Amino acid sequence: MTDRETTQSTDVAEVTEVTAEVVTEVAEVAVAESEPVAATVAEPVELKAPAPVPVASTDPTKWGRVDEAGTVYVKTDDGERSVGSWQAGEPAEGLAHYARRFDDIRTEVELLEARIVSGAGDPKQSLTSAKHIKESLVDAAVVGDLGALNARVEYVLAHARQAIEAAKQAREAARAGSVARKQELAEEAETIASESTQWKVAGDRLRAILDEWKTIRGVDRKTDEQLWRRFSKARDTFNRRRGSHFADLDRQRSTAKARKQELVEEAEQLAESDDWGPTAGRYKALMTEWKAAGRAPKDSDDALWQRFRAAQDKFFARRSAAFNERDAEFHDNARAKEELLAEAEKINPGSDLDAARAHLHRIQERWEAIGKVPRERVRELEGKLRAVEERVRNAADQQWRRTDPEAQARAAQFRERVEEFESKAAKARAAGDARRAEQAEAQAAQWREWLAAAEQAVATR
Template sequence: MTTSQESDDQKTIPVPQAVKPAANAPAATPAAPATSLEEAAAFARVTDDGHVFVIIDGTEHPVGQYPDATKEEALAYFVRKYDDVIAQIVLLEQRVAAKAPANDMHKALETINSLIVERHMVGDIAALESRVETLRVAIESLQADQRKAAEAARAEMLAVREAIVEKAEELAAKRPEQVQWKTASGSMNELFDQWKEAQRSSVRLPRATEDALWKRFRAARTTFDRHRRAFFSQLDSNNAEAKRVKEELIARAEALQTSTDWGATAAEYRRLMDEWKKSRRASRKDDDALWSRFRAAQDVFFQARAEQNAKVEAEFRENLVVKEALLEEARALLPIKDLAAAKKALDSIRDRWDAAGKVPRGDLQRVESALRQVEDAVKSAEDEQWRRSNPETKARSNSMLSQLQDTIAQLEDDLAQAEAAGNAKQIDAAREALEARRMWLNTLEKSAADFQ
């Protein structure tokens, strides 16, 4: 066998191995079946001495010689070369169909085309040429699509990079005192990670564009770091001054903690608390510790005051028991039958009342009001006794009695309305007034009987 590029003693050529697609690539289209000798015979002529010719559009073209073999063996040899080219075409068609990167497809296509032009094969050469031209058009279309996609990807990547830079510049442009540094530092680190991830992307920007964006990003990070260092340097200075001021307040608070001048010292602690609230905060760790010391000094004083108040409260409650008993004794004087004896007994009750001392603040108004009711009743009885000796009083007695009865009726209506409204304050006031008027009514009725 001989061709312009093969030695005479070459008998066989290697058969290309099937290309294994990637795991995530589309399933490959099955390769075309090998060309049969019967099909190939329509495109070839083989001489007895092994010369082989391929027929293209009715014209014979020499292919080569395969000596010392039968015509079938010679034909089969060059048919295998034809099948090899078909296999390469099929593989390239599959790559186009899978939309693989088209950068080197033209080179592969030209290699296939050069094999077809050499005519060292037997088969339907015209069909091969038609498939090659079809492939050429498809590759050019694929390259155009991929160029367009690459441009879109670069545009998208440019937008991503610019967004990263703009966010970094926005962080760097903020006034240091307005920045939440922990959050902002995390955001800047995330932007840097995004930048590095974008650099690892397969989409590349023009070198000049990427360099310009990197300079802006680097400048923003540098400014951000400079502001952060300056801010925390000033913060350290402010913390030191705040700590000094609060330690002075603590010293003043600790000096007062053993005082027993309860009112004045409590007022001074309120002033210290106002100063504390107005003072600048130190660092969280220092401020928490300083506050604990300041609060502890106050707690010593207020705990001592609370213990003293508890003793006083216990004494006041004991006094309340005494006054409650005196109230029962005073109420027993009503209705008044013997004015002189009632006045004497009430004087004794008053003396013991004053001697009993203070009662809890919540009970003060209640017991004082109850005693005043008895006092008012005795005073009313005394007034009535004087009126009985006054002729004009007799004339007014019946009128006063009628007016007081009307007043009691009105007060009973007021009490009913207050109870219906659920107004505790009005209920207490109405009951107190009603009870006093009823006492007066009893006294007036007795006086009126005396005038008969």
């Protein structure tokens, strides 16, 4: 194999190896971009990107040349710079070789840029790699647009620095958030400790605060210890208040047990009473006192309540039996009053008012003599009797109004006034005084209306 063939073979191997590395890194970037970004990684920072770097291998003669001696030059902003020599073949092949090296560096820069822009890479590591590339460009043996590539590297450097700063700010913000959250939890615990009397709910909340507290990270030790002391003190205060409350509650329940024992004994004594009304009222008062006594220990409270209810039920069962017997009598009374109502409804005050009154009076006396009826029938029966009484009373009122001398006199007075004004109107017209005649006629019309109303009132009485 000739030197030229050996050099070309080596170049192909290098290009293949670089290409494989590029493919691998591109795949890694793609995977990283598809994964969630850690909370401490900064959000991508918007920077004005430089113009795309040309692919040098597409037109290497634009960026370099090979002289007659085989020396390879690259064009820079400061002029040409020798990057090596090519003795293995045609000058164009030499330029292509060094252009591919340029493309390799460009690809590395683009990978760094993709990582830092997407937030998938470590900005510090990207910054270090970009610095190394920038330093290597000073004497890099490549052919391509070094000025544009250098600008691209500067862009990556600026982006990495901003990403580092943003990550720092994010860490500080996360720390501040953690401190603020623990302060909120400490303050809530202090409020619970000093104010809450919902012991179970408050105790559960303090345990939940403790669980959340353990998950909060990033607080410096000094601040964390200070906040923990506040929270721990609040929790201890709450536990002491709760313990004191339940100790008082135990004392109260002991007192309630003794008081309820007294109430049960009285209820059991009253169970044999036949004094239905006062005893029922006393049982109602005992129930009020029972509720006011508060809760005894659960086992004792349940047992005492069973005794109290048993005594109460016994009394009211006896009373119900007595009331049932009485109700049977009341039902007979109701039937008797229904018969009286049938008789009362036949009274006709329009034909003979005095006889109707006398008949109603006799019915009322017999009604009272019959006695009580079932409570649910009282309103019905009394209402029907009142309707008959009202009918007789209305008839008497109408008779009185028809014979009322005052109403008759008022109607006669209105009639005289009508006649007086009609006479005045006639005289005025006869005298040719139309205005006075119209006034008199208007007054006569007004009095005529009042006369009609008075006569109507007398007629309807």
